Amino acid sequence: MRNERRAAVSGREIVVTATRTQQEIAQAPASMSVVTGPELRRRPVQDLAEALENEPGLTINGVGMTRRGISIRGMSNEHLLTLVDGRRITDSSANMAHVDFDLGWVPSIAIDRIEVVRGPLSALYGSEALAGVVNVITRRPETRLEASALALQGFRDGKGGDTSQLSAMVGGPIIEDTLGVVAWGEYRRRSRTTSEADPLQSELEAREALSGSVIAWWKPAPGHRIEIGQAVSDDDRARDTVTTGTVPVYYEYQDHVTRAQTHGSYTGTFDWGEVQARVYRSVLERDNERDRNQTPTQPTRAVDFVADARVTLNAFAGNKLTLGAEHRNEFLRDSTINTAGEDSVNHDALFVQDEWSFGGLGSLTVGSRFDHHPAYGWQTSPRAYLTLTPVEGLVLRGGAGKAFKAPSLKQLSLGYITVAAGGRFIITGNPDLKPETNTAYELGAAYYGKGWHLGATLFQNDLKGLVQTICVESCSIRGQERRAYVNVDKARIRGVELSGEWMPLESLSLSASYTYVDPQDISNDQSLAERPNHSAKWKVAWDFLPGSTVNLRGRYIGRQTIYSGTTAIRLDGYDLWSADVSHDLTERVTLKAGVDNVFRKRLAETSALYTYAEPGRVFFVGLGANF
Template identity: 70%
Template sequence: MPRLRYLVPLLVVGAHAAQAEETTAGASLRAEREKVLDGSTIVVTASQFPQEIRQAPATMSVVTGEQLRRRPVQDLAEMLEDEPGVQINGVGMTRRGISIRGMSDEHVLTLVDGQRINDASANMAHVDFSLGWVPSIAIDRVEVVRGPLSALYGSEALAGVVNVMTRRPQDRIEASALAMQGFRDGAGGNSTQLAALLGGPVAEGLGVVAWGEYRRRDRTQSEEDPLLSELEARDALSGSVIAWWDVAAGHRIEIGQMASDDDRARDAVTTGRAPIYYAYQDHITRARTQARYNGAFNWGDVQLGAYRSVLERVNERDRDQTPTAPTKAIEAVVDGRVSVVPVAGNRLTFGAEHRNEKLEDVTINAAGQDSVDHDALFVQDEWEITKGATLTLGSRFDHHPAYGWEVSPRAYLVVEPVPGLTLRGGFGEAFKAATLKQLSPGYITVAAGGRFIITGNPDLKPETSTAYEVGALYHGENWNVGVTLFQNDLDNLVQTECVESCGIRGQERRTYLNVEAARIRGIEASAEVRPIEALTLSASYSYVDARNITEDEDLAERPDHTAKLRLAWEVGEATSVSLRGRYIGKQTVFANSAPVRLDAYSLWGLDASHAVTDRLTLKAGVDNIFNKRLADSSALYSLAEPGRVVFVGLGVAL
């Protein structure tokens, strides 16, 4: 709690200098829902320039900041759990990851304002450190692209891209403060969030925005063994300052600094013959420094950027247990693009990127550090073939010292044959570069409580995918409906395999090998309707058939069927209520190499917002209404639900 002293000044400023943001939030939310119904929501991630979502060369969805600030979301996974085609899966140690269309969380690229953040999972096991980077109070919207985008963004974008767009108040000084408290039904699991934002123009052409957040959640103990944690504790403080200068009309320079301090704690036990219970702690610090320039000229647009991200993890354990070695990952990126319109109806974009990735870890080699340079060129042509028909062609050329050039082509066609009806389809190839640890011949680490060691393999090939999709979307008056068929063929998936002394504890050696091919295909359907002005009903359904082609078996932890429902009701001018439901179908897991089918389950949540005055908004609700606990059904689920949580909150604007 001493950390709160850093946030109190910002909360005080937010409470005394705010414009009436909360009073306009309801109107903004209604306006956003209107745009969703008619497909006019503006997005940028699919093509790197603004366009309506119905015209974007990809299957996309958007979550707005107003939606997120209605309930106490802890991280990006909780922000996106209600989105079509998105599934939250376990990554180990009670932590979660984001899966898109049955693909692993390691195949989802996360961006903040279009810039990649350190992929913690690339060099650390069982981590979700990429998900708690930006709090809801600082988010304008989150854009989700389902389908490969390596043609624009390079490695890791096999399943899709999640782009967190942060707020930039432009017209006036804005200030807001948010406080949320969650109470879990049972011992432990209570949560606290305190956040504030202040920003806007401070002089002619000059602007600044600053935000800060304190977020905490208590650990939840296992009912089967109270000495173990079912969910770990979190204690995080984060903040950012971003300033911009409009040098001239259409020309902006922006600089910024973001930082976070995230502590995790849980009770664990060893796996040996004489189990030892111990306390496990991770201390994670992140920082990012950025600068960029956007310019609009008579002949086209230019964007230049440079940013540096640092992630550091220090692990501690008591009871004489050996901690994981400290890890520090550093990425420095310089990129740029030029977009021109050589002829009417044709937009041509060229870009380049240089990225240096450095890792400091005593296990990676004798020197305790390694680095690699990624260089890339890309080109994209969006061509309006005829009125209502647009073809996007593009390719990216990435160079990696370990395996040379990797080419990621993409083609996508969007056609509007009649008003309201959009037909779309295309294909794309993508890849994921092997990590520094996986490629290092000197990498060696002890895993699984001492049962075996893992070594690197410099002969690894990149994981690759070829994806296809075709779909249709219709926007009627006060309703829309869409359906998409997709298939993703994956090759050279990396896994650890035993190569020496297999089955002998303490002597077994495993290494990374390209051993698997997989095929994931399925269907997504979504619909939204507003039967009356105050009521909006939205629903989505996904079917995923995920097969390991090499072993001729199901891929683990991919639910066959997923359905999501949301009912939003505007109860007068001051009150809104939202009911959310998720159905997670049966899925296959493996216990001692034998496939086991886990039961389906459903989760429901309810939240409400009421404007008490023009400056004060009360928020309340309940997550996991029926107190579903997955461990009651099976101990094989890789994630845990926190149980029923009742929350209350206040939004302040003065």
């Protein structure tokens, strides 16, 4: 862990997401942060929202039905692109409401690191990357056979909400420097919690998931690598809830979600550059059940097939030119989308990126992606980013770029119709929708001293054509009101990020960050909802004895605006603290223990308007083993 901390403090962590090529994070043409796998394995982490809750510029918001999403710099969770080893996964939120299924693909035992890019990256990754990118990099033990196991049990201070995790990973070379394999599996669960305001309803849903993956690689010759893999997951959710009609009916709501991804890739390294070709297919199926004669949501099957390739040319000293292409087929089977009950669309793209290095003085990265969508033709996503190092340790950075998000298949379908909000209204599609766009600007500076660093970044996002539903017929008449998707809103989100880290001793690390966000809905001259103006994160890590480490983490989420009808309400800010300790019982076995939400902060007890519930105080204990 000390080596990881030193790399983080000095800015020497190696990242790939900002350009698809390796570079130190201090020189990367983007605002980035990294969460390491060993750090995650110190505590019970159920999904990406919990893994990233202490990262700069990120806040966790509610997406409905007790579920949570990730917001970057005040942007919607729907504007975040999630990747696993650089591969996009099925975007469940595009065609299903109130879902967080994209956040639980990889367990902590299989994670090498998570790279977070704060800022649009459609120039590289296409649609959905308006706010940024989260890339989960999985472990690849290649030099020797490795085996790991992790067991964690959490006990909530209250009724329900206990958690369990049991996972294992094994991998390594079968034939040295030629053939290898890695496999992992995990079982995790969380029991539902009961609402104190209404004991017949769940404050947090129950979860039970089983997942696994197998990846094999072959190096037929030096510099050449072929990789194939298969990942699967079965995820069950359940909660107690109530209808919104005049005669309330209490019932149980269940989601059964299965996911799979099959992937293969080839990477070749030559004197003149690198070639990569990939193909992968992601499938997500959701079945819904409800008792007490309540009508369930119709089954959904979403399939993404992607084939892409890129060539990186070392044209001359200090220059890397990357050319690439991508074909993506998006398929959806859902009885509500049209009379046929299914639809599909092809996304095709070309992209180019040129990286100029000025030696120790900095670098310039320019590029653009050209995406074609049958509904609205070609979209261009340009980007330029400059980093300068005028003196040793000082890094100046700035850039601008444009990103877009294509409307979903349901939003674009003329035949789409669904009942929403417990029967209060229906929603229909609109084939005339235009894509949402974001033009972003960023300017920052960081200084890396001996054992410390400080950084500051100014940012602004100008969003246009945000897709919303508005009433178009029989407004305010329950059961007859009809709403349609339209491009109505313009928004401007600007702010500043401050961050720093200090290692006064080899055994002690202190880090902190602060983010101010000014989220304005320009169309309606009001603040955007659920975007806290202020947030702060801090962490202390101390190796108080050889083989023993304690971590203290805290985060403050400031005041935010919530709308009840047309009335703006300001919710108070709150702070959350957690602590964990680990001790090496032997060279290979580690005992872990800790507590999340030390002071038992309960948002539901403060106001029912918070869009998700904190589970309260949770104690946990566990064992980790590495061989």
